[in-house]
Amino acid sequence: MTIASDIPRITLRPEKQGTFLAHHPWVLVSSLVGRPKNLQTGDVADLVLPDGRFIGRGLFHESSRICLRLYSWDKDAALDDAFWQHKLEQAIALRTELDLDDPHGAARLIYSEGDDLSGLIVDRYGKYIVVQFTAQVIYQRADMILSWLKERLRPAAIQVRVDGRVARAEKMEPQQTWVHGEPPTAPIEIMEHGIRLQLDLNESQKTGYYLDQRDNRHAAAKYLRGRSVLDVCCYLGGFSLAAARAGAGEILALDTSPRAIELARKHAELNGVSNIQFAHGDCFEQLETFVQSQRKFEAIVLDPPRFAGSRRNLNAALQAYHRLNRLAMNLLVPGGILVTCSCSGLVTRDDFRYMLAGAARKARRDLQILEQRGAAPDHPVRLACPETEYLKCFICRVL
Template sequence: MEYSSTPIPLRLKPSRQFPFLARHPWVHAHALSETGDDLACGQVVDLLDFEGNWIARGLINPNSRLRIRLYSFDANVQMDDAFFLARIDAAIARRRLTGELDTHGAERIVFSESDLLSGLIVDRYADCLGVQFTAGALTRWQAPILSHLQRTLSARGVMVRMDEKTAKYEGLETLNEWLDGNAIEESVIYTQNGLKCAVDLHGGQKTGGYLDQRLNHLAAAQYMNGRRVLDVCCYNGGFGLLALKHGAASVTGIDSSAPAIEQAKQAIVRNGLDTDSFGSTDYRIADCFDELKRLGEAAQSFDAVILDPPRFAGNRHQVDTAMRAYRRINAMAVDLLPPGGVLVTCSCSGRVSRTDFLNMLLDVGRRRRRDLVMLENRGPAPDHPIAISCPETDYLKCVIAQVE
């Protein structure tokens, strides 16, 4: 299919315009009276209300249920290479509001809707980039976007990805390749919170790591001195290793991923945390629910329990199931804590609101007849900003509480 040089107008159904007047960027197919099935993926379109009034400009993907992603609410703005590259430059500048570039560190450079670039995620690890496209329509600009990122950030290597699930929904092929074939075989080493971390940009998950939690790792570690810590869904050890560095008496880490456990063990050695100067460690492969149940039945206890489970709610239909899962895992964690113990509990489910998450903890305390005193109510690091017009970007909750 060919692209029209002028935006194609598409109308909404009656009374469907209100989210977009509030600048929400997602237009699902069921909201449109004209669905644009015959248009090319990446065609620029103008969104109109049912009466024909102009609302916004975006890109269409006729293969996706998320039919249009909106990028501009100014009819005078032309969407071309310069438009998207300017948005990337603005996102990079936004990161520098909190400090100078740490060339050895890591940060999220572009965070999709939060940086007004729906469908693009970019993470920087030292001098390498992990780039993930989650919008098929945006791949029309893939070449100039990648070239600009590599040049602007002086990247030694750029890993480009679109995972299998996203590709299926967007009607495209999966992506998992190095830009221009410049492959980096070894893990990329970067520093975070005083630790040397490693990321496998080719074989790892998404864009490589979970940078949104890094300040929460540091905040939680301040409470761990002298404590016996259980790190549940520990992945590669972000919470537990920093707890160890800050004086934890011991750290037990559990995760269902064998590669993640192996990465955690390697990180312990890489950072010299396996010496007598630090507490003991025990990292093992296990299902989080099964292991928590086993530890409870064995009447074991810990001075601190950290919960960082994967996303339980991928869409609005899974919220009730997710809340039951959060209630269950937090109740089992509370059962392992003596009075005065510390619970660090997280949710990365954007469909679960902060209010819902706190109400879940309230219910856990009521059912277990325990008082939970919230010490900190946290979100992601500032390189994961929140777009006020897109509540789904306020996804990460991290509560640090003392359990009495």
């Protein structure tokens, strides 16, 4: 198939070509020769070099920092419904290969750039689907996408979300709406590695639950068997529940949110777990208090929210991670286990490792890294887009 040559062209600065020849999907205005004219948000456009050589084809946004999102590196590809539906099918097929189609479980079916569908996230919770749009150019194709998901997956209901921060950046309206089927009137139940969880899809962080940590919770639990555990930023209690199920000793779970603690406590009751105590408050203050009182733990889990929302916050974020991990190391007995995580995409794996080394020096402790983990496989990392490798989970032994 030959595509008409009248597709608008956007010219890339030649010194920027390496990134996009490697198939990174985000083209910033600063990477272009001049500002494109006579293009509207959602228009198909080609990225070319100054000599006219084709690089990729994508969708243009006239007022976003990411002015072009690339979806194809084939000059003969038409970005029509069949093109998008093929990409959707490829993503769903991968989850089937990964055995993530358990009707009682939960999985990320489409992971934006990781599945070459920049701007689209689709999660399945049992028989319900939650669709998050993070780019206006993809949201403009919502009717087609939602119709395909409805026919392909046959969900009980579909919810559409547009996060407030994303809405501001992409010139969209925030949204959290059920658009198909019968919405759940009560929390739904899913299973995660044998643990029962109840999720309120009308009142939850992200798209319902932190699915990216699913396998890390399970992997960390084996190191926590028989140990006293401090779970910092516990949210709905995932790490604590996995630890308890694996045979951990007494567990103290902390979170700044009283609502999260309430839900985590309910999960402990639901699973018949009685060795978890729950408390809410500022996690840094709690750790400082424990250090002052010389309290000790045999294992600590750190799973804080994202500290680095932008590059200008990166240094402050690394300082916060340093402080949090240093405090944790001071609280661990010799040979204690530290499970430490970062979901800040701007903090690279090397950054995180370097931070841990600095925190260990400051705490005058030696550190052995037992495992370096990332997100679950339904969050595939695309090497051309380092931003897809946002989650770090290090399982360490503190000497």
